[in-house]
Amino acid sequence: MTTAEPQPTPGRQRYRVPFNDLAIPQAETRERYLAAIERVMLHGRILLGPEVESLEQRIAAQLGRQHACGVGSGTDALMLAFMALGIGLGDEVILPAMSWIASANAVKMVGAHPVFVDVNDEMNIDPALVEGAITERSRAILAVDYCGRVADMDALSALAERHGLALVEDGAQAFGATLEGRPAGSFGVMSCFSMNPMKVFGALGEAGLVATDDPALHQSLLALRYNGMRDRVISHQPGFNGRIDTLQAAILLCRLDELPDHVQRRQVVAGRYDQAVPAGLWRPALRANSIDTQFSYCVRSPQRDRLADALERRGIECKTREWDYLPAHPALAAERVVSDSKAKRFSAEMLCLPIFEGITDDEVALVCQALAEAAEELAAMEADGAR
Numbered sequence: 001m002t003t004a005e006p007q008p009t010p011g012r013q014r015y016r017v018p019f020n021d022l023a024i025p026q027a028e029t030r031e032r033y034l035a036a037i038e039r040v041m042l043h044g045r046i047l048l049g050p051e052v053e054s055l056e057q058r059i060a061a062q063l064g065r066q067h068a069c070g071v072g073s074g075t076d077a078l079m080l081a082f083m084a085l086g087i088g089l090g091d092e093v094i095l096p097a098m099s100w101i102a103s104a105n106a107v108k109m110v111g112a113h114p115v116f117v118d119v120n121d122e123m124n125i126d127p128a129l130v131e132g133a134i135t136e137r138s139r140a141i142l143a144v145d146y147c148g149r150v151a152d153m154d155a156l157s158a159l160a161e162r163h164g165l166a167l168v169e170d171g172a173q174a175f176g177a178t179l180e181g182r183p184a185g186s187f188g189v190m191s192c193f194s195m196n197p198m199k200v201f202g203a204l205g206e207a208g209l210v211a212t213d214d215p216a217l218h219q220s221l222l223a224l225r226y227n228g229m230r231d232r233v234i235s236h237q238p239g240f241n242g243r244i245d246t247l248q249a250a251i252l253l254c255r256l257d258e259l260p261d262h263v264q265r266r267q268v269v270a271g272r273y274d275q276a277v278p279a280g281l282w283r284p285a286l287r288a289n290s291i292d293t294q295f296s297y298c299v300r301s302p303q304r305d306r307l308a309d310a311l312e313r314r315g316i317e318c319k320t321r322e323w324d325y326l327p328a329h330p331a332l333a334a335e336r337v338v339s340d341s342k343a344k345r346f347s348a349e350m351l352c353l354p355i356f357e358g359i360t361d362d363e364v365a366l367v368c369q370a371l372a373e374a375a376e377e378l379a380a381m382e383a384d385g386a387r
């Protein structure tokens, strides 16, 4: 077991404050993870081992769901959810025009068509625009909890029920979030998560999960995640190998205990940024009594590129989100866009600041200072331009 002082990671060598840093500098944490891996090596049930079931049970209980099925990734989770619902060739799934590409790709991968609808000021699909997207081929609404804030699930559930559609939650960015007291992952007929390492609740590799209250759908998911086999031998329907890895489940069990601290740390960092963000930079709305996991701390400005440049020159690594405007992807160019004006503008103007559990108070202070200086620089430029 290594006790050497960790060296600065490549991200921290390149930037004064990196956008993210997945290294685990705390020796005590690494030792707990190594012990969990050692337990798997000792019991030897490497595929679908006991850690998978423990994780599924703990997450189902935490979400208030009857069942949870661990899968290989968030993309697998979405594909398997659509397959279990029987969504396929020629069907349509309505989803926001702004998300991570996997939300739409998963629809395409089962042979269905994504239909894009605009977002609201919470940056989630706007329920008021969904009805206009429904056709006789519509089968589901995919509600993405974008950037860690849960979508307007009450309005979406009502719509789905009224039109006989399945509501599927893509909670990939929102594990740990709540909407008016109810957890992300508790909405719709099925909810899907990614637990890749970029996520607030992330493994040390690829992982995902589907939660549901429907026992028949759960049985389908269990079969579909392993070649359609119901008894580990005979396949009853085509599926693929989308099982969660036992080693990742073992790590995730450790990380589930850490999650409240991680979310709390992100809240503290976001609170500091809220104080420092100059007037004029837009922040998305959040409902009362709701928790935003701060998966991503985004601001918006028509001067996005200048702001990014000013922050980068001060050693702050930021990320843009223009490719979250999904219809821009060549892979999705032929798909129907019903409405998209906010999604287009938001994704063109958004800039995400560094936020992760391990960011230090000094680093947060550097970001705040850089924000203030950048705002002054931009204001001076504007004044010059006006002269």
Ligand SMILES: Cc1ncc(COP(=O)(O)O)c(C=O)c1O
Residues within 6 Å of the ligand: 073, 074, 075, 076, 099, 100, 102, 103, 144, 170, 172, 173, 193, 194, 195, 196, 206, 207, 208
């Ligand atoms: C909203 C959303 N959906 C789906 C996914 C896909 O998850 P994964 O990368 O684990 O396949 C992601 C993850 O990146 C995501 O952010």
